[in-house]
Amino acid sequence: VINAPLKAVYQTLINVDKRPEWLDGVDTINREMTSERIGMRHNYVFHGLKLINTAVYRDFYEDHALYSEKVEIPEIKLTLQAHYEMEALDDGSTRLRFNVNWMGAELPAQNKKGMMAGQASNFELLKSVCEKNPA
Numbered sequence: 001v002i003n004a005p006l007k008a009v010y011q012t013l014i015n016v017d018k019r020p021e022w023l024d025g026v027d028t029i030n031r032e033m034t035s036e037r038i039g040m041r042h043n044y045v046f047h048g049l050k051l052i053n054t055a056v057y058r059d060f061y062e063d064h065a066l067y068s069e070k071v072e073i074p075e076i077k078l079t080l081q082a083h084y085e086m087e088a089l090d091d092g093s094t095r096l097r098f099n100v101n102w103m104g105a106e107l108p109a110q111n112k113k114g115m116m117a118g119q120a121s122n123f124e125l126l127k128s129v130c131e132k133n134p135a
Contacts, residue, residue, distance in 0.1 A: 001095050002127045006088040008134035009096060010065045012126065013084055014058070015135035016042045022125035024118070049073050056081065063088045078105050094130075098123065 002009050012018055020026045025047040041054045050073070057068040065086040072079045081101040086094050098119065102112065 001089065001093050002130045003093045004130040004134055005092055006063070006065060006086055006094045007060075009086055009094040009130050010060060010067070011135040012130050013086075013096075014055070014067055016040075018129065018135050019044070021133075022129045023122050024125060049075055078107065079103055080105060096123065096126075 004012075012022075016029055019029055023044075023046065026044050029042055029044045038055050038058060041052060043050060043052050045051070052072040052074070054070045054072075055067075056070050057066065059066045067084045067086075069082050070079065071082055080103050083099045083101065085097040085099070087097075089095055100112075100116070105112075107115075
């Protein structure tokens with residue numbers, strides 16, 4: 001649960017330029033110079049690996065929002081989809097849920113768990129950014 005309104009959480013999540021503030025290990029992002037939209041690609045180096053992210057789905061309503069990206073990591077031949085579901089709560093805060101579609105990736109279980117543990121840490125940073133300095 002993030003103590004910020006749904007719109008602030010959604011805008012911070014999709015704002016690619018703010019990602020270095022909440023993605024540990026990301027210093028710079030190379031992206032198309034356009035507003036965030038479906039099909040927009042952005043690349044960044046994450047702990048030494050180049051990630052190619054493409055926005056594939058978004059939907060925003062007053063009480064909930066959805067956002068998904070395809071993530072490609074060419075060095076390890078991995079493609080997955082990251083799904084974010086946000087729900088406005090009655091107290092003005094937002095519940096964020098995260099799910100990964102591994103798309104048949106043949107990664108050892110400990111690698112998947114390690115990636116998810118890293119993402120959990122990133123979500124603590126996202127929570128802090130949304131609460132203190134949202135997009």
